[in-house]
Amino acid sequence: xxxTALVVGAGxxxxxxxxxxxxxxxxxxxxxQYAAGSVRSASGGDTRLLRAAHGDGEWYTDLALRAxxxxxxxxEERSTRLWEPxxxxxxxxxxxxxxxxxxxxxxxxxxxxxxxxPGEAAELFPSLGLDGLHAVLWEPDAGVLHARxxxxxxxxxxxxxxxxxxxxxxxxxxxPEADVVVWACxxxxxxxxxxxxxxxxxxxxxxxxxxxxxxRDTPGWVEYDGGFYGHGDIGGLGVKVAPDLPSxxxxxxxxxxxxxxxxxxxxxxxxxRRFPSLAGAPVVGARVCQYDLSSDSHFxxxxxxxxxxxxxxxxxxxxGFKHGPALAEYIADCVEERREPxxxxxxxxxxxxxxxxxxxx
Ligand SMILES: Cc1cc2nc3c(=O)[nH]c(=O)nc-3n(C[C@H](O)[C@H](O)[C@H](O)COP(=O)(O)OP(=O)(O)OC[C@H]3O[C@@H](n4cnc5c(N)ncnc54)[C@H](O)[C@@H]3O)c2cc1C
Numbered sequence: 001x002x003x004t005a006l007v008v009g010a011g012x013x014x015x016x017x018x019x020x021x022x023x024x025x026x027x028x029x030x031x032x033q034y035a036a037g038s039v040r041s042a043s044g045g046d047t048r049l050l051r052a053a054h055g056d057g058e059w060y061t062d063l064a065l066r067a068x069x070x071x072x073x074x075x076e077e078r079s080t081r082l083w084e085p086x087x088x089x090x091x092x093x094x095x096x097x098x099x100x101x102x103x104x105x106x107x108x109x110x111x112x113x114x115x116x117x118p119g120e121a122a123e124l125f126p127s128l129g130l131d132g133l134h135a136v137l138w139e140p141d142a143g144v145l146h147a148r149x150x151x152x153x154x155x156x157x158x159x160x161x162x163x164x165x166x167x168x169x170x171x172x173x174x175x176p177e178a179d180v181v182v183w184a185c186x187x188x189x190x191x192x193x194x195x196x197x198x199x200x201x202x203x204x205x206x207x208x209x210x211x212x213x214x215x216r217d218t219p220g221w222v223e224y225d226g227g228f229y230g231h232g233d234i235g236g237l238g239v240k241v242a243p244d245l246p247s248x249x250x251x252x253x254x255x256x257x258x259x260x261x262x263x264x265x266x267x268x269x270x271x272x273r274r275f276p277s278l279a280g281a282p283v284v285g286a287r288v289c290q291y292d293l294s295s296d297s298h299f300x301x302x303x304x305x306x307x308x309x310x311x312x313x314x315x316x317x318x319x320g321f322k323h324g325p326a327l328a329e330y331i332a333d334c335v336e337e338r339r340e341p342x343x344x345x346x347x348x349x350x351x352x353x354x355x356x357x358x359x360x361x
Contacts, residue, residue: 002027005335006178007163008170010036011043012151012321013313014184016328018158021180024332028158029178033169033188036155037148040252042186042289045206046237048147048321049220049229049358051088051139052111053102057356059342060319061105063326070325071145074153082150084234088142088220089121091274092135098224098355099137112140125221126214127277132226144220144231147321154324180335181310187252187292189300189314196347197300199315200293202247203255205263208238208285209271211278215239227359228270238284239275241267244318244359252290259286291318297356301331301345311335312347318357 002025007018010032018030030036037044050068054060075082092099106113114137121136122128159165170176172183172192185192190199211233218232218239230240243266264283272279292314294300300315313331320327333339344354 003179005029005180005182006031006170006176007182007184009184009186009188010151010155010165011041011184011186012147012154012324013186013316013327014182015151015154015158016324017182017184017331018163019154019161020325020328020332021335022158022161022163024336026180028163030155030158030163030165031168031170032165033167037151039148039257039287039289042292042316043147043151043321045147045287045289047231047234047240048145049088049142049222049231050145050322051142051220051222052109053090053099053106053113053137053139055098055101055355056105057354058105058108060323060356061109061111063323063330065109065111067323067326068141071150074157074325078153078157080149080153082146082153084144084146084217086143086217086219086231086234087138087140088222089124090137090139091133091221091223091226092137093132093225094134098360099135102137106139114138124219125275126211126218127275129274129276131273142220144234145322146235150324179309182313182331182335183310184313186314186316187290189292189312193304193312196304196312197314198295198349199300200295201250201252202291202293203250204242204244204247204289204291204318205259206240206242206287206289207259207264207267207283208240209278209281210284211239211281215278222358223274224358225360226270228274229358239278239281241271243267243270244357250290255288255290257288259288291316293317294350296350296352297354298344298350300347301334302341302347305347
């Protein structure tokens with residue numbers, strides 16, 4: 001008889017885990033309180049960057065590489081466009097920062113990368129302000145995922161493989177009946193398991209600016225030491241510019257998804273400096289979503305200490321999307337006891353900073 005699995009949450013992680021467990025013969029139920037890829041979930045954004053560089057975070061570089069191949073395979077198998085092969089430019093402020101730390105890891109993994117002078121990198125964009133740029137690390141095989149579409153496709157794939165989907169908010173006190181329960185609840189996880197996980201929920205505002213056609217499909221970019229990232233105009237959404245500014249804690253159920261004027265001003269000020277031809281461009285779209293931040297930026301994953309058949313995943317920390325399908329393999333391997341969770345994912349308190357997201361602290 002096959003084992004039963006309940007996956008709680010149909011963001012990218014839960015949907016990919018449901019697909020993976022269904023593939024492995026589990027009788028899966030996928031529960032979602034809103035909708036797979038809901039704009040209230042972190043996975044419900046229009047686009048997410050996929051990059052291999054993670055500073056010295058080798059584990060994540062390898063995971064991103066594996067995930068990239070899986071996304072491309074899914075795109076091909078289902079004839080659904082998920083991937084934009086834009087490449088990604090890392091705007092480095094110094095020669096000993098995140099970008100430089102990434103290089104040996106990329107080299108060891110055989111991942112294409114090259115240093116460009118700011119002047120050379122200017123050729124990648126219709127306009128580039130060089131102010132403050134020390135060098136640019138170019139990752140040609142990085143790109144952009146159509147996030148909401150990809151999440152919904154993964155949930156549909158889980159269903160196609162036999163998973164049952166239910167519309168419900170499942171709570172720990174419901175004592176759900178299944179051989180295995182994977183709580184992939186994103187920003188909702190800490191409220192359900194306050195004693196087990198330390199995850200802080202903060203808002204982030206994302207802006208899309210109306211550039212002309214020269215901005216179509218230009219590269220993704222990250223200014224790690226400046227705390228901004230984005231990409232060119234993909235699918236007519238506009239040019240994405242996202243300030244990674246901290247906020248007070250928010251409640252993902254009650255947060256109004258309206259952008260803040262001061263964040264729009266920060267996005268405009270940065271854009272005018274870094275991409276001068278976009279100065280004064282209109283805002284043609286905006287999204288407000290939330291980060292589920294672990295204090296050191298590592299993911300949070302492990303067995304519930306009192307309920308060994310329950311597995312908790314969270315703490316995507318603003319960099320979890322890209323890994324979806326590969327992360328699901330890791331989670332399923334742990335559920336099947338083929339491997340142990342990594343110690344740096346352990347539940348409980350954290351110290352330090354692994355610097356894995358696209359911003360220095
Ligand atoms: C603005 C922004 C930009 C980002 N940029 C990038 C990027 O460029 N690259 C990248 O890799 N990552 C990025 N991330 C991070 C990435 O989007 C997240 O790490 C990832 O999407 C998290 O997926 P998840 O499935 O763990 O959580 P979520 O997507 O939040 O999904 C959790 C789901 O669980 C459901 N749920 C919760 N509790 C319950 C319950 N009790 N019962 C039923 N359903 C429940 C929710 O409704 C939700 O649908 C970004 C995030 C944000 C917010």
